[in-house]
Amino acid sequence: MIKFLFKGIIRDKSRSILPIVVISLGVSLTIVLSGFLSGAMTDMIDQNARFETGHVKIMSRAYAENKDQLPNDLALLGVDSLVTYLRSNYPDLQWVERIRFGGLLDAPDAEGESKGQGPAAGIAINLLDAASGEIERMNIKKAIVSGELPKNSNEALIGDEFAKKLKLTIGDEVTYFGTTMNGSMTFQNLTISGTIRFGISAMDKGAILLDISSARQMLDMQNGAGEILGFFDNGVYNDKAALALENSFNNQYESNPDEYAPRMFTLRSQNNLGDLLDYANSMSAIFVVIFVGAMSVVLWNTGLIGGLRRYQEFGIRLALGESKGRIYRSLMLEATLIGIIGSMIGTGIGLSGAFYLQNYGINIAGMVDNASMMMPTVMRAKVSPNLYFIGFIPGVFAMVFGNMLSGIGIYKRETATLFKELEV
Structure with missing residues (x-):
């Protein structure tokens, strides 16, 4: 079945080119932006740690x-x-x-x-x-x-x-x-x-x-x-280990009233870096949700257009005795294959962009010329292992979700009207 559907995707480009292009663009943007912002946040945190806050x-x-x-x-x-x-x-x-x-x-x-x-x-x-x-x-x-x-x-x-x-x-x-x-x-x-x-x-x-x-x-x-x-x-920087260390050290001096007694602070509790750490940790999830939603809407409409074009095909298959559930499942499997192909292409493009930004970065010296905060003047991406697979989440899920919505029309076909359509 998979081989049969794959051949159909390759041969009938009118039903696969547009979804693959949409998925590739969405996945590549997800990877590039996620890698760039992750790298920028990591650099800012690292700069603050090395020059000012320590871990x-x-x-x-x-x-x-x-x-x-x-x-x-x-x-x-x-x-x-x-x-x-x-x-x-x-x-x-x-x-x-x-x-x-x-x-x-x-x-x-x-x-x-x-x-x-x-x-x-x-x-x-x-x-x-x-x-x-x-x-x-x-x-x-x-x-x-x-x-x-x-x-x-x-x-x-x-x-x-x-x-x-x-x-x-x-x-x-x-x-x-x-x-x-x-x-x-x-x-x-x-x-x-x-x-x-x-x-x-x-x-x-x-x-x-x-x-x-x-x-x-x-x-x-x-x-x-x-x-x-x-x-x-x-x-x-390990946030959990740093917090445990802070509590362990400060508990020794908790009962000491001396204002000159030492007190330990984690990186999180300095320079408002706690919010930055939380944002950096949730950044990938934010981009995945955004692009899944955006691509699902686009692919839903693409699926509806494709469904209308394949209206007669579904009708013939139903008239020949194929069940609606089987047609719907084959449509989902086809959507999964298209999502995987588009995600692979998008991942390749996105990783190329992320590697470029990691090596060369973007010079923002003019924007921070008068800034007093600790931040690098060249913002670079960070290519981490999760970038190799994170694009498949919005790529495959959005395609399948979009086709799930558009494929509901299969169950609305009435067998009585099929023969009238086929007689025309």
């Missing part, structure tokens, strides 16, 4: 309440013992210390006069210890536009756009003006070892990276850190 983050309670102000006077102290405890009790994560700070960066000319100044958003990480994994985690080597990684504690990396604004070159010396953890003024001369471009507008325009040992000396934060970030060993 989990530990801050003091007071610091967490005012974290947008970078209140290093409320930072954690005694972090060496805390990190040792974390690595011992939660070995499935990599724990790193970071300090965020803000201030003014002054670039002197050859005569020592200021040739340019600008507000700097500083991030202090472990740059001199390769074992920390921070260089790889933040893709610093790939982000370097000119120069090299710092080799000494008084060297720093600066955003490429920031360097151009201040007319800085490799080896130039700049002066940082800011406040220490204790509220006093601090001045620190730093040598520019390289310029970086992360593709994040907010960072490229004013970021400065230096080793955490230098920042601690500059900010009077010995054995202190604003944040302790944890990353799962496989590099992938």
Whole structure:
């Protein structure tokens, strides 16, 4: 039966070309859009995790309440013992210390006069210890536009756009003006070892990276850190594991009234990323439902048109004694075959588009030029295993559903009228 129906689909192109084209377009759009939005959401979440939130983050309670102000006077102290405890009790994560700070960066000319100044958003990480994994985690080597990684504690990396604004070159010396953890003024001369471009507008325009040992000396934060970030060993955020870890850690300090006591936050609970995670998880289902509904309507009408054209064929088959149920089932089987063929073609086209967007992406730098949120300037698709089969759900289901609706007309045929039609 399947072979017979397949031959009919191939030979009678008038009843298969239009449905296959509709299904192919719908399936390819489902795959491309699902892959692109999934990739964009994943990139945004990954960017936030690597540069700001971690998979989990530990801050003091007071610091967490005012974290947008970078209140290093409320930072954690005694972090060496805390990190040792974390690595011992939660070995499935990599724990790193970071300090965020803000201030003014002054670039002197050859005569020592200021040739340019600008507000700097500083991030202090472990740059001199390769074992920390921070260089790889933040893709610093790939982000370097000119120069090299710092080799000494008084060297720093600066955003490429920031360097151009201040007319800085490799080896130039700049002066940082800011406040220490204790509220006093601090001045620190730093040598520019390289310029970086992360593709994040907010960072490229004013970021400065230096080793955490230098920042601690500059900010009077010995054995202190604003944040302790944890990353799962496989590099992938696990929401359930992170929530369990958060509850386990915070329960130990629940009865401690000290506002400087550490508190853990998951990625979900930071920067409104919870809604983004929920949306990313339901995205594929949303597209499947949308395209199933849209294609079902189109294919329903296509089935009705095809049914009218095959009105006489069904009548002859009924007159010859074939049951209505058998004709209806053969119509459903035929619809399934057409749905599979269209889904295979659409999947091939959709995957080609998704691979292209994964490799080249779409540059949205102009749209986020003035944005302060953490998001990449090149949005890329993500080709995941589910894209290889997700298109078959709307492709096959919509075709079968559309023909189920249009095929109901078979049961409305009256045998008494068939012979009159055949006599004409």
